[in-house]
Amino acid sequence: MSFMTKLHRAWDRNNSLVCVGLDPDLDKLPECVRHEPKPIFAFNRALIDATRDLVCCYKPQIAYYAAFGAEDELAMTIDYLSQTCPDIPVILDAKRGDIGSTAAMYAREAFVRYGADAVTVNPYMGTDNLKSFLDYSERGVVILCRTSNPSSAELQELVAGDRQIYQYVAEYAATRWNYNHNVMLVVGATFPEELGRIRQQCPEIPFLVPGIGAQGGDVAKVLENGQTADGKGLVINSSRGIIYAGKGPDFAAAARRAATALRDEINRHRREATR
Numbered sequence: 594m595s596f597m598t599k600l601h602r603a604w605d606r607n608n609s610l611v612c613v614g615l616d617p618d619l620d621k622l623p624e625c626v627r628h629e630p631k632p633i634f635a636f637n638r639a640l641i642d643a644t645r646d647l648v649c650c651y652k653p654q655i656a657y658y659a660a661f662g663a664e665d666e667l668a669m670t671i672d673y674l675s676q677t678c679p680d681i682p683v684i685l686d687a688k689r690g691d692i693g694s695t696a697a698m699y700a701r702e703a704f705v706r707y708g709a710d711a712v713t714v715n716p717y718m719g720t721d722n723l724k725s726f727l728d729y730s731e732r733g734v735v736i737l738c739r740t741s742n743p744s745s746a747e748l749q750e751l752v753a754g755d756r757q758i759y760q761y762v763a764e765y766a767a768t769r770w771n772y773n774h775n776v777m778l779v780v781g782a783t784f785p786e787e788l789g790r791i792r793q794q795c796p797e798i799p800f801l802v803p804g805i806g807a808q809g810g811d812v813a814k815v816l817e818n819g820q821t822a823d824g825k826g827l828v829i830n831s832s833r834g835i836i837y838a839g840k841g842p843d844f845a846a847a848a849r850r851a852a853t854a855l856r857d858e859i860n861r862h863r864r865e866a867t868r
């Protein structure tokens with residue numbers, strides 16, 4: 594099943610636009626998992642068991658594994674997801690990009706080594722870089738467009754010709770890069786007006802929206818500006834706001850409460866959502 598089909602089904606099955614970001618900082622893990630032989634995996638497994646009926650995606654960020662030499666626990670996490678909830682797509686957040694021959698290795702890493710359904714990529718190097726990912730027609734390619742961080746306007750809002758750089762990214766995503774219909778865009782919750790502009794340019798492309806929770810994005814504004822005509826089109830990520838909702842032995846139950854609250858808050862603002 595293609596990434597896009599899987600995503601559409603997950604939105605419907607769980608009636609949820611929530612993505613849980615699996616960004617486990619080894620130094621912040623609850624005491625109760627720290628002494629496990631594979632603490633990151635133990636933490637993730639508990640979070641997955643507690644939330645898999647509440648989400649439309651999981652998004653592990655590779656830096657949290659690579660920084661601790663824990664790529665094996667990333668692989669174990671993705672394997673566990675494919676065994677326990679094969680219907681929920683996994684977006685590997687790696688923000689890759691390079692010359693074509695190297696990008697081909699990054700694509701292989703994401704899609705073959707880890708078996709991710711989708712990967713985040715940086716479009717700065719242009720089409721030959723992106724092609725290495727886009728040619729995996731059954732996998733999703735999640736292209737940075739208007740990112741959530743404070744300095745993102747520095748380059749992304751520069752005007753070239755009659756538009757800003759991020760608007761070109763949105764235009765190319767809807768046209769020349771979407772030849773396999775497997776493109777998503779990253780648009781931060783912290784810039785809701787830009788989110789609305791990009792939605793006008795790309796009425797149907799799904800957006801990965803980070804910046805809710807710890808970064809302070811506003812759910813109501815994200816929905817108002819970003820949802821598609823059918824009340825979907827968004828994969829709204831929260832990492833720290835969910836995975837660190839509790840610090841004690843009940844951390845997974847606390848994560849479940851936080852994910853439920855976010856799902857319900859999002860659904861209150863959706864068109865045609867079943868609440």
Ligand code: OMP
Nearest residue numbers: 654686713740741781803807808831832833
């Ligand atoms: P929290 O702020 O803890 O919810 O984490 C946000 C997650 O989304 C992290 O994994 C970031 O690396 C990622 N992210 C952003 O925060 N901003 C962006 O513009 C893009 C991403 C991303 O591509 O996921």
